[in-house]
Amino acid sequence: MERFLYLLHHENDGSFADRALEGLAFAKALAAQVGGDLHVAVCGEQATKAAHNLAGASQQPILVVEGAEFAFPRFATDAAALTAICETAAPTVVLACSTTRMTRVLAAVACRCKGAIDTHITGVSVNGGQLSVQRWYYRQRIQAEQCRSKRPWFMLFEGGMAPAWQIQTGTVQIQKVECRLPADKIRTIVEGKRTPSGESQTIRPAANLLFVAGAGWTKKQSDGQTHPDQAASLIRTFLQLGGASLGSTKSLVDLKGEGQTVLPFLTHLNQVGQTGSTPRHPKGLATCCHGEEPHVVGWRFINERRAINLDANCGWAQGKADVLYVADAFAVLEEINKLLQE
Numbered sequence: 289m290e291r292f293l294y295l296l297h298h299e300n301d302g303s304f305a306d307r308a309l310e311g312l313a314f315a316k317a318l319a320a321q322v323g324g325d326l327h328v329a330v331c332g333e334q335a336t337k338a339a340h341n342l343a344g345a346s347q348q349p350i351l352v353v354e355g356a357e358f359a360f361p362r363f364a365t366d367a368a369a370l371t372a373i374c375e376t377a378a379p380t381v382v383l384a385c386s387t388t389r390m391t392r393v394l395a396a397v398a399c400r401c402k403g404a405i406d407t408h409i410t411g412v413s414v415n416g417g418q419l420s421v422q423r424w425y426y427r428q429r430i431q432a433e434q435c436r437s438k439r440p441w442f443m444l445f446e447g448g449m450a451p452a453w454q455i456q457t458g459t460v461q462i463q464k465v466e467c468r469l470p471a472d473k474i475r476t477i478v479e480g481k482r483t484p485s486g487e488s489q490t491i492r493p494a495a496n497l498l499f500v501a502g503a504g505w506t507k508k509q510s511d512g513q514t515h516p517d518q519a520a521s522l523i524r525t526f527l528q529l530g531g532a533s534l535g536s537t538k539s540l541v542d543l544k545g546e547g548q549t550v551l552p553f554l555t556h557l558n559q560v561g562q563t564g565s566t567p568r569h570p571k572g573l574a575t576c577c578h579g580e581e582p583h584v585v586g587w588r589f590i591n592e593r594r595a596i597n598l599d600a601n602c603g604w605a606q607g608k609a610d611v612l613y614v615a616d617a618f619a620v621l622e623e624i625n626k627l628l629q630e
């Protein structure tokens with residue numbers, strides 16, 4: 289019988305990241321399917337307080353490691369805290385969701401616990417009581433199903449595996465786990481956190497819509513001229529009004545590297561595709577983008593796909609989009625922005 293442990297850390301405001309709650313819901317369903325107990329552990333400055341929002345998550349007391357030294361992500365303290373939790377709970381399967389904090393530290397925890405780890409997990413199945421995990425390889429082109437006999441088996445989940453666990457405040461039994469750290473383990477001081485303003489933050493993983501800007505925005509238009517400033521203004525307004533996440537094609541971000549005038553708020557981090565990212569959003573809208581395979585492969589997890597292109601024979605028309613609007617994206621976006629402003 290497997291013994292499952294789900295690890296969380298709370299954010300600075302005491303909440304839990306969406307993907308951590310998605311992972312918790314998935315872990316709970318998995319433990320129920322296998323028939324094992326789910327143990328839950330929380331790490332952070334005020335872990336006990338945060339754990340009281342997890343009423344019903346586990347039949348067992350929630351394990352907590354708390355203290356000021358666990359307020360910020362720091363490898364030494366996080367690794368020590370999570371190792372102490374694992375030693376106390378003695379799980380055979382350790383589950384966590386890939387927040388940046390967990391991703392940085394969990395492989396080291398697996399190593400300290402003499403276990404094995406698999407990361408980027410997108411599913412877990414159970415066959416005759418045997419667990420196997422699914423993950424993608426080669427830029428989301430090959431999906432593998434793999435199992436392990438080594439225990440403890442650490443699994444780091446991707447986001448979106450289940451709808452998020454709904455926070456429930458109530459009486460929760462707490463079991464504190466001691467984690468004493470020598471001074472040299474806290475010599476890295478976290479002085480603060482700097483985040484870009486909401487306006488300059490264009491990559492929004494939780495957004496409903498992925499808006500992709502292609503190189504067409506910088507190409508000569510019907511008047512024989514380019515209009516990069518108008519393009520930048522239309523896209524920025526759309527992102528502000530609609531709250532979409534901004535993706536880009538490789539051609540567009542590469543132009544910037546070549547010194548051409550392009551959208552000022554784009555970086556290579558926005559690039560979607562084979563050599564870019566594979567974001568997850570319910571909907572996607574590609575504009576002035578041809579829809580070539582190396583780009584569209586990054587759309588694997590976009591459920592509903594639409595595109596705006598002047599060319600009725602562009603890649604999107606070849607079965608890659610649900611709807612293709614054969615239209616001028618400048619005119620369409622202008623109209624959409626007017627509607628959004630109303």
Ligand SMILES: Cc1cc2nc3c(=O)[nH]c(=O)nc-3n(C[C@H](O)[C@H](O)[C@H](O)COP(=O)(O)OP(=O)(O)OC[C@H]3O[C@@H](n4cnc5c(N)ncnc54)[C@H](O)[C@@H]3O)c2cc1C
Pocket residue numbers: 501502503504505507509536537538539540559560561562563564565575576577578579580581582583586596597598599602615616617618
């Ligand atoms: C090994 C390899 C890896 C690659 N990896 C990636 C990757 O990760 N991501 C990626 O994006 N690409 C990648 N590429 C490049 C990819 O093949 C394409 O070259 C790129 O995606 C094309 O970008 P684009 O569609 O923006 O530009 P273009 O192909 O230039 O298309 C511009 C489009 O804009 C349209 N257009 C112009 N004006 C308007 C208007 N006013 N209204 C509407 N439509 C308009 C045009 O009709 C045209 O279809 C890779 C290529 C290789 C070889």
